Amino acid sequence: MMSSKKVCAAMILSSLLWAAGALGGEDYLVEQKDKEFIYKGAKVTTLNIKVGDVVEFKNLDPYFHNVFSLSDVKMFDLGSYPQGKSKSVKFEKSGKVEIECAIHPQMHMIIEVK
Amino acid sequence: MIKFCLPQYVLQGFCLAIAGLFVTGAAVTYPAPQKAIFTLPKEVPAPADNQLTPPRIQLGKMLFFDPRLSGSDVISCATCHNPSLDWADAAPLARGEGLQILPRATPSIINVGFNAFQMWDGRFTSLEEQAWTPMLAAAEMHGLQEAVVLAKLKGMPGYVNAFEKAYPGEGITRNTVAKALASFERTIVSGDAPFDEWVQGDESAVSLSAKRGFQLFTGKANCIACHQGSTFRDQGFHNIGLKGVTDPGRYAIVRIPILRGAFKTPTLRDVARTGPYMHNGAYQTLEQVIDHYDRGGDDKENLDPNMKPLGLTIEEKEDLVEFLKTLSGKQQAVTLPQLPQQQ
Numbered sequence: 504m505m506s507s508k509k510v511c512a513a514m515i516l517s518s519l520l521w522a523a524g525a526l527g528g529e530d531y532l533v534e535q536k537d538k539e540f541i542y543k544g545a546k547v548t549t550l551n552i553k554v555g556d557v558v559e560f561k562n563l564d565p566y567f568h569n570v571f572s573l574s575d576v577k578m579f580d581l582g583s584y585p586q587g588k589s590k591s592v593k594f595e596k597s598g599k600v601e602i603e604c605a606i607h608p609q610m611h612m613i614i615e616v617k
Numbered sequence: 618m619i620k621f622c623l624p625q626y627v628l629q630g631f632c633l634a635i636a637g638l639f640v641t642g643a644a645v646t647y648p649a650p651q652k653a654i655f656t657l658p659k660e661v662p663a664p665a666d667n668q669l670t671p672p673r674i675q676l677g678k679m680l681f682f683d684p685r686l687s688g689s690d691v692i693s694c695a696t697c698h699n700p701s702l703d704w705a706d707a708a709p710l711a712r713g714e715g716l717q718i719l720p721r722a723t724p725s726i727i728n729v730g731f732n733a734f735q736m737w738d739g740r741f742t743s744l745e746e747q748a749w750t751p752m753l754a755a756a757e758m759h760g761l762q763e764a765v766v767l768a769k770l771k772g773m774p775g776y777v778n779a780f781e782k783a784y785p786g787e788g789i790t791r792n793t794v795a796k797a798l799a800s801f802e803r804t805i806v807s808g809d810a811p812f813d814e815w816v817q818g819d820e821s822a823v824s825l826s827a828k829r830g831f832q833l834f835t836g837k838a839n840c841i842a843c844h845q846g847s848t849f850r851d852q853g854f855h856n857i858g859l860k861g862v863t864d865p866g867r868y869a870i871v872r873i874p875i876l877r878g879a880f881k882t883p884t885l886r887d888v889a890r891t892g893p894y895m896h897n898g899a900y901q902t903l904e905q906v907i908d909h910y911d912r913g914g915d916d917k918e919n920l921d922p923n924m925k926p927l928g929l930t931i932e933e934k935e936d937l938v939e940f941l942k943t944l945s946g947k948q949q950a951v952t953l954p955q956l957p958q959q960q
Contacts, residue, residue, distance in 0.1 A: 538851065566842040566851075567922050571873050583875050583922055605873040606921075607853040609733050 528555030528593070533612075535570075535604065536563040540612045549613045554597050558614065561589035569605040576600050576616060647828035655816045657847040657886075661730035661803040667745065667796045669803060672782040677801025679779060679954045680794060686752050686766055688759025689714060694751065694798070697723040700951040703890040704805055709898025713757040720864060722898040725891040728884050730803035733852045737880045737896045740870045744799035749791065763791055770794070775957020807886040808947035815943070823943045830940025833933055838910065840937075842923040849885035849944070855921040856880075858914020859899050866896070877919050889942045903938045 531552060534541040541563075542550055552558065562568045562584055570590070571580040576598035581590040583606065594600065594616045604610035663669050680686065684693040697711055698704045705725040706712070713719050721737050729735070734742060741747040751757040752766060761769075770776045770789050777789065783800075784793045812831075814822035823831075834840045845851045854867040856878040867876040880896040894900045900909065909915070911934065913926035929937070 569873070569875055573872070580873055585922070605867075605871055605876050606855065606879075607851060608739070608871070609852050 528553060528557060530591075531556060531558045532561060532589075533558055534561050534563050535568045535610065538564065538604075538607045538610055540602070540610055547612055549615060551615045551617060552594060553617055554595060555593070556616070557591050557593045559589050559591040562586055567606065568610075570602060571605050572600050572602050574598070574600045577614075580605075645825075647825075647832060649818060649820070650812070650816050650831060652816055655812075655847050657728075657807070657813065658731070661806060663730075663800070663803055664743065664745070667799060669800055670783070672779070673784070673797055673800040674804055675954065676776075676779045676783040677797040677799070679776070679956055680798050681801050682954055683956050685769055685956075686758065686761075687714075688761045692758045697751075698726050700949075703727060703887050703948075705891050707892070709893045709901075711757075714755065714759040717756060719756060721896050722893065724883060725887065726802055726805055727807050727887050727891070728848050729805065731806075731848050731884075734881060738867050738870050739854060739881050744802050745792075745795040748795035748798040767791070767794070773957040773959055779957070805949075807884075807944075808949060810886070810944050810946040812940075812943040813946070824939060826936045826939040827943045828940075829933075830936035830938070833929070833937055834940055837933070838927050838929060838937060839923065839925075840910070843882045843921075844885050849888075850882040853882050854879040855882060855923070856919050857895075857909075858916045858920040858924055859895055859897060859909075860915045862897065862916065864897070875919065875921075878916075879921070885941060886944050887946060889945050903941055904934065907934045907937050 529552070531542070531550065533547065533550065539546045541547065550558070560568075560570045560581065563586065565586050567583040567585050569581060569583045570592075572578060576596050577592070577594055577600045579592055581592070584590060594614065597616045600614040600616060602612045602614055661669075667673070681694045681698075684691050684696070686693065692714065697706045699706055703725050704727050706723045709722060711719040711721060711723040724737065729744065734740075735744060735747040736750075741750070749763065753760055753763065767789055770780075780787070780789045780793055780797075783797055787793050811822045811827075815828075834844075843851050843853060843855055854876055856866070856875075857880075862878050865877055867879040867881070868874075870876075888894075889903060892901055892903070894903070894906050900906050907929070910924070911927045911929045914920050914924045
């Protein structure tokens with residue numbers, strides 16, 4: 504069992520970390536719906552963000568999705584995740600990042616990191 | 618309020634009785650599939666520089682049926698994509714030059730014009746891109762050089778005229794051959810099926826068993842996770858856990874781990890006529906296919922997470938097969954083209 508002081512310290516530390524993260528950049532929510540990338544309710548083909556911003560990809564379809572990029576600016580693979588789940592990616596370098604769902608490659612978008 | 622006055626078991630009993638009426642009564646109805654989702658588009662999309670015209674379709678048909686595009690002079694596109702066998706070959710695996718067995722099954726090319734990705738691994742995004750591949754592959758049509766194929770065609774005035782009519786001023790080139798073949802392929806579409814009549818509102822077009830099958834398809838059996846929309850496929854790639862597959866599939870094209878052993882979801886239109894099934898022809902019958910999915914696949918390594926054991930009853934499996942049979946459309950009458958002779 505952790506002492507109450509330790510719990511308190513952990514809470515303060517996590518709040519500080521959260522605040523630092525929030526200061527580091529904005530958060531964007533990109534949804535995956537009907538096999539399309541959706542931002543603010545509309546299909547998105549290009550999303551402009553800044554270095555340090557975080558994009559959360561959320562699956563709203565009743566089947567699994569993936570998100571990956573093999574771009575030099577940001578290479579990542581979020582595996583596959585079901586409806587209701589989301590995964591986030593932080594973009595630390597500027598440039599053009601091509602984003603795709605490996606399972607449904609017609610789902611394709613560009614993230615321009617400025 | 619009644620809800621608070623009646624003991625809960627009375628309410629439960631009442632609900633069960635109502636449910637019983639629906640299950641046992643003659644008034645069981647199954648909602649028809651949504652028109653907006655399940656109506657096959659009337660027009661097959663074609664690129665701006667290769668819109669469909671009768672001369673293009675006719676030229677494409679000539680090329681499609683011409684065995685002289687192969688090195689052996691005996692294999693045409695139609696050898697494997699045989700219209701009498703629903704544009705496939707009814708064999709577990711394709712056979713190529715010298716009857717050698719190829720690693721994957723011949724897919725039917727029915728509705729191929731609606732595909733965003735061609736081939737089992739989806740490596741081409743247009744029919745034009747795909748058209749030359751079998752001709753140039755040594756194992757398939759004996760791999761003539763492109764220039765040799767073009768020279769053969771240029772040696773036949775019938776073809777020179779047909780190309781001029783289809784693509785005036787463009788000549789006989791890699792491009793025009795590909796465009797003509799693609800044009801013909803865009804005309805190979807599945808005809809109206811009993812399922813389509815049901816979608817349009819004819820309740821008597823399919824049996825009660827098929828209707829139950831459709832409910833299972835979109836519900837408990839979750840076939841709809843991949844087989845979506847009017848062509849019953851998601852333009853996607855999945856590893857469905859077939860036994861003993863070493864073929865990397867889509868992973869050879871896109872190096873993302875979940876794609877290892879993943880193949881393109883095929884259309885289910887005309888599926889009852891296009892066995893054997895799967896990219897490797899693993900199953901002869903639809904019943905075997907349903908059993909595979911009921912088991913949740915066999916090889917669990919890198920299995921698509923949509924795949925789960927289904928716990929289907931014998932009746933439910935029969936209903937699913939009955940539903941799949943309703944996707945068999947009226948078959949197009951195919952007239953064979955007269956092919957030009959060498960001068």
